[in-house]
Amino acid sequence: MLELVLRQPLQSSVDVSELVRSWTPATTSDEVGRQMVTVGSERHDVADLFHIRGDYRDLRSAWQGDLRLLTGLGTGLKDGVIHVCGNVGHRAGYQLTGGTMIIDGSAADDLGCEMTGGTIMVSQSVGVRAGGCGSGGVRGMAGGLIFVGGAAGEGLGLRQRRGTIIVRGEAGDYAGFQMIAGTILVAGRAGAGVAYEMKRGTVFVGQLDPAAVAPPRFHFVRQVGGGYLNVLARLLRMDLQQRLPELSQDHDLDFLSRLERRWNYYSGDHLQLGLGELLVADGCP
Numbered sequence: 001m002l003e004l005v006l007r008q009p010l011q012s013s014v015d016v017s018e019l020v021r022s023w024t025p026a027t028t029s030d031e032v033g034r035q036m037v038t039v040g041s042e043r044h045d046v047a048d049l050f051h052i053r054g055d056y057r058d059l060r061s062a063w064q065g066d067l068r069l070l071t072g073l074g075t076g077l078k079d080g081v082i083h084v085c086g087n088v089g090h091r092a093g094y095q096l097t098g099g100t101m102i103i104d105g106s107a108a109d110d111l112g113c114e115m116t117g118g119t120i121m122v123s124q125s126v127g128v129r130a131g132g133c134g135s136g137g138v139r140g141m142a143g144g145l146i147f148v149g150g151a152a153g154e155g156l157g158l159r160q161r162r163g164t165i166i167v168r169g170e171a172g173d174y175a176g177f178q179m180i181a182g183t184i185l186v187a188g189r190a191g192a193g194v195a196y197e198m199k200r201g202t203v204f205v206g207q208l209d210p211a212a213v214a215p216p217r218f219h220f221v222r223q224v225g226g227g228y229l230n231v232l233a234r235l236l237r238m239d240l241q242q243r244l245p246e247l248s249q250d251h252d253l254d255f256l257s258r259l260e261r262r263w264n265y266y267s268g269d270h271l272q273l274g275l276g277e278l279l280v281a282d283g284c285p
Contacts, residue, residue, distance in 0.1 A: 004050040006065025012040035017072025027056040116143040119243040125150035132158025198276035218268035225262035233259035
């Protein structure tokens with residue numbers, strides 16, 4: 001494993017978007033230390049910022065420190081594991097195509113934007129547009145899985161095309177905005193504009209203002225429960241355990257049992273194609 005420990009608190013933004021994607025199993029700690037990154041408006045060796053040891057033979061890297069000013073970590077990751085012990089800055093996991101990112105902390109804006117595969121787990125909260133498209137972009141995530149242990153900011157799954165996003169806490173406004181396909185599960189309350197202008201896809205919400213599902217955008221279809229949803233809960237649990245064995249079945253995955261309750265099923269957004277599915281937990285305002 002390659003270990004990178006921050007030498008001292010960062011004072012300026014550090015762009016590491018070209019770093020990990022260039023590593024191979026033959027990459028050594030000395031070679032990583034000589035790589036250049038942009039710090040503010042200057043260029044520095046990675047060794048100026050991090051204590052580095054180990055190697056990358058097993059395609060695993062561990063990062064320690066307060067990395068909130070580190071941008072683009074894991075950009076374009078194809079395989080292997082990135083494990084962050086601390087908070088991480090914006091655009092982490094950008095255009096991820098495979099592999100796994102585990103963040104034991106929070107993540108800033110644009111987590112997993114435009115990813116097409118792989119897995120991202122964040123133990124705490126994430127900023128805006130997680131799993132969506134970055135500012136000015138037009139394509140959200142098209143594959144893979146994002147698991148958020150805390151809350152998510154607004155624009156969750158913005159223009160999402162495929163893939164799965166699971167949030168154990170709440171989500172801000174406009175979750176699933178202009179969603180084209182894929183699945184979003186928010187165990188807690190979602191803000192205003194959920195599934196607004198969605199064309200297809202499925203959004204589960206634990207709590208929601210009834211005004212958010214009013215016609216003409218959404219039409220109540222029926223109550224659903226059991227059968228399909230029980231199977232979905234089991235499949236999601238198995239998928240998460242396979243992708244993220246670090247998760248505790250008793251604690252981290254207990255919320256999946258809520259899928260087995262009854263849900264109010266709405267179709268929409270009928271001012272778009274109207275082929276999307278919005279499911280709101282029954283009895284939860």
